[in-house]
Amino acid sequence: MVGKNYRDQIFIIKDIISLLTEYGQLNQTALISYSGLNLKKHKHILDRLESQGFISKSISENNKRQVTIYKATHKGLEFCQTIIAPYEALFPRRTNSNQNN
Numbered sequence: 001m002v003g004k005n006y007r008d009q010i011f012i013i014k015d016i017i018s019l020l021t022e023y024g025q026l027n028q029t030a031l032i033s034y035s036g037l038n039l040k041k042h043k044h045i046l047d048r049l050e051s052q053g054f055i056s057k058s059i060s061e062n063n064k065r066q067v068t069i070y071k072a073t074h075k076g077l078e079f080c081q082t083i084i085a086p087y088e089a090l091f092p093r094r095t096n097s098n099q100n101n
Contacts, residue, residue: 011093012037012045013054014084020055020072021080028068046070054079 007015015035020026028046032039049055054076058069 017076025071
């Protein structure tokens with residue numbers, strides 16, 4: 001049985017890249033918050049997206065504090081447009097109203 005807040009990993013990836021595209025860049029805290037993720041549970045997804053070139057990560061200093069900034073790459077945008085969007089058209093996300101179907 002799928003929990004009410006469950007999202008397939010492909011939709012998590014799309015949400016991350018879409019948010020980064022919409023905002024241009026986001027710090028790690030904002031990205032995790034806006035995408036409804038848990039950093040401990042989902043950090044591996046960010047790391048994998050970065051290692052495969054779908055997003056980029058940079059570290060900036062802000063008042064002697066390091067801030068991690070993420071941006072979508074051209075490769076990430078193409079992946080969303082050519083792979084994830086058609087996938088979502090074929091297999092729409094589950095919502096509370098259609099989870100029991």
